[in-house]
Amino acid sequence: MADFMLKSDIEEITQRLAVPAQKLAGKTVLLTGGRGFLGRYFMEIFARLNETVLDQPVKVVALDNLITAGKEGAEIPELENVSFVNHDVIQPFEWDGPLDYVIHAAGIASPYYYRAYPLETLEVAITGTRRMLELADAHGARFTFFSSSEIYGDPDPKHVPMAESYRGNVSCQGPRACYDESKRVGETLCHIFHTMNGTKTNTIRPFNVFGPGMQETDYRVLPNFASRIKAGQPLNVYGTGDQTRTFCYITDAMVGFLLVILKGVPGEAYNIGNPTPEISMVELVERIGKVSSRAVEHNIVEYPDSYPADEPNRRAPDIRKAKLQLEFKPEVGLDAGLKRFLDWSETVYTGEQ
Numbered sequence: 001m002a003d004f005m006l007k008s009d010i011e012e013i014t015q016r017l018a019v020p021a022q023k024l025a026g027k028t029v030l031l032t033g034g035r036g037f038l039g040r041y042f043m044e045i046f047a048r049l050n051e052t053v054l055d056q057p058v059k060v061v062a063l064d065n066l067i068t069a070g071k072e073g074a075e076i077p078e079l080e081n082v083s084f085v086n087h088d089v090i091q092p093f094e095w096d097g098p099l100d101y102v103i104h105a106a107g108i109a110s111p112y113y114y115r116a117y118p119l120e121t122l123e124v125a126i127t128g129t130r131r132m133l134e135l136a137d138a139h140g141a142r143f144t145f146f147s148s149s150e151i152y153g154d155p156d157p158k159h160v161p162m163a164e165s166y167r168g169n170v171s172c173q174g175p176r177a178c179y180d181e182s183k184r185v186g187e188t189l190c191h192i193f194h195t196m197n198g199t200k201t202n203t204i205r206p207f208n209v210f211g212p213g214m215q216e217t218d219y220r221v222l223p224n225f226a227s228r229i230k231a232g233q234p235l236n237v238y239g240t241g242d243q244t245r246t247f248c249y250i251t252d253a254m255v256g257f258l259l260v261i262l263k264g265v266p267g268e269a270y271n272i273g274n275p276t277p278e279i280s281m282v283e284l285v286e287r288i289g290k291v292s293s294r295a296v297e298h299n300i301v302e303y304p305d306s307y308p309a310d311e312p313n314r315r316a317p318d319i320r321k322a323k324l325q326l327e328f329k330p331e332v333g334l335d336a337g338l339k340r341f342l343d344w345s346e347t348v349y350t351g352e353q
Contacts, residue, residue, distance in 0.1 A: 005044065005212045005250075006344060013041075013254050014048045016331075020262045021049050026056035028098050030141075032089045032132060033106030034062025035073035037213055038146070038206075041254050042103065047079040057081040063089060064106065067120065068113045070215045089128035099139035103261060104132045105146045107183075111176065111311075112219035118178035125182035126189070133193045133201070142200045144261045145190050147183045149207045149273070150176065154312040161278075163318040164205070164269050176311070187269065194267040202264035204257055207273025207317045211250025211337065212344040221281065222247075223349075225288060226342055231351030235298040239311070241282040246316045248274040249337030252330040259326040271317040274330040278316040291339040293346070 014021070029046065033039040043062055050057040059081050065088040066074055076084045087093055089106050106124050108114045114121040129145060136143035152162045153170035170180045190201040214223045225235045248256075256272035264270060279287065282298070289296035322328040332340075 005041065006340065009212065009251050009340070010044055010048050012251050013045055014053055016255050017049070017258055018053050020259060021053055022055075023262050024049065024058040025054045026058070027100040028059045029061070029101040029103060030095065030099055030132075030135070031060055031062045031103045031105060032128065033064055033104075033146075034084060035064040035066060035069040035076070036105065036107075036109075037215070037218075038105050038209070038254075038257070039064065040073065040213060041250065042105065043077070043079060043082050045254060045258070047082050050081055061085060061095075063087040063093065065089075067117070068108055068110065070217055072213070072215055089131055090123045092131060093135060095135060095139070099135070099141045101261060102132050102136040102141050102143045104129055104144065107146060108179070109148065110218045110220055111179075114179045115175065121178045122182045125179075125186045129186040129189050133189055133199060137193060137197050137199045142202070142261070143190070143193070144202045144204060144264070145186055147187050147203050147205050147269070148179070149205050149271070149315055149317065150180045150312075151184050151187065151205065152312070152315070153180060155314060157314065160314045161275055161316040161318040162271070164271055164321055191267070200266040202260050202266065203269035204260050205269060205271050205317075206248070206253060206257075207271060207315065208245050208247045209250060209253040209273070210247055211341055212348075213250070214341075216349045221284070222341065223345075225285070226345035227349050227351055229288075229292060229294050229296060229342070230346060230349045232294070235285055235288075235296065236301045237281045237285065237298050238301060238303050241300050242280050242313075243311060244278050244280050244314045244316070245284075246274050246276060246278050247334055247337065248272070248330060249332040249340070252332050256322060256326070256328045259322070259328050263326050265325055268321075268325075270322045270326070271319050272322060272328065273317040273319060274334070275317055275319055277334060278314070287335060288338060288342070291335050292342055
C-alpha cells in the first residue's frame with residue numbers, strides 16, 4: 001500500500017462498497033487524472049477490490065499528463081490489472097478494446113495551480129471532457145464527470161445548503177472563473193451528450209474533500225495548516241476567517257463517488273460531501289487545536305498574490321438526492337477525519353513549503 005494513504009482507509013472503502021462494486025467484475029474502466037489526489041485513490045481501490053471483493057477483476061487504464069501530480073503522483077505503482085498511460089486528455093485518445101466506464105477525474109483543482117495554469121484548467125474541463133464523452137459514446141460506456149462545488153459560486157444565503165437544482169452565482173471574469181466556468185461548461189457537455197446521443201452521463205460535485213494523500217505543495221487550506229503545524233508556525237487564515245465550509249473525509253467521498261459511478265441515474269448531477277458541520281475557517285482552526293498533538297495558533301492575513309481571492313463566503317451541500325437515490329451516508333465525523341489526516345501528515349509532511 002502506498003504511503004500516501006492509510007491502509008485502513010482503503011479497507012474501509014472497499015468493505016463499504018462490497019455489494020455495489022460487483023457491477024465492476026469483468027469490466028474495463030478508463031480513468032483520467034489517475035495520478036491526482038482522487039485518481040490515486042481510485043487506482044488503489046480498484047486494485048484492492050480485485051484482491052478482496054470481485055469474482056472477476058476490473059481492468060483499469062489510468063491516464064494523466066502529470067502536470068500537477070507532484071512527486072507522489074509521478075511514482076507509478078505496479079498494480080495488477082491497473083495500467084498507466086502518460087496522456088493529455090486534451091488530445092484524442094484511441095482505445096480499441098472493450099470499455100464499460102469512463103471516469104473523467106482529470107482537472108486542475110487547486111486554486112494555486114489553476115491561477116498558474118488558467119488555459120490548461122479551461123481546456124481539461126472543456127476539450128478534455130468532450131474527448132472523453134466522444135470515447136464513452138463510441139463504446140456505449142457509462143460516463144462520470146468530476147465537476148465541483150465551485151459551480152455554485154458565491155451562493156445566495158437562501159440557497160445554503162445548496163441543492164443540485166440551484167443555478168449558482170458565478171463571475172465569468174473573476175480570478176476563479178477559469179475553473180468555475182469550465183466546470184459548468186463540462187456539465188453542459190454531459191447534458192448535451194445525454195439528451196442528444198443517449199450517453200449515460202453523471203456529474204459529481206464534490207464538496208471540500210480531504211484526507212491522506214493531499215500534497216503539501218497543493219496549497220489548500222488543510223495541507224497548508226498541517227504543514228505549518230509540523231513546522232511549529234502559526235496558521236495563516238486568509239481574508240476575514242468568517243468564510244464557512246463543510247469538509248468530507250476521503251473514505252466517505254470515495255464511497256459516494258463510486259455509488260454515483262455505479263448507480264447514478266443517467267443524466268443526473270449529485271452533490272457528494274458532508275453537510276455538517278458548516279464552520280468558519282477560524283472555527284476550523286479551533287477544531288484542529290482540539291485534535292492536534294501540538295499547540296495551534298493562527299493569524300488572519302490577506303490573500304497572497306498566488307491564491308485567488310473572491311472565494312465563496314459559504315459552501316455546504318444538500319445531499320438528500322444522493323441519500324435517496326444512492327443510499328449515500330457519510331460516516332466519518334469532522335474531528336475523527338481531522339485526526340486521521342493530521343496524524344498522517346505528521347509522518348509525511350516536511351513542514352517546509
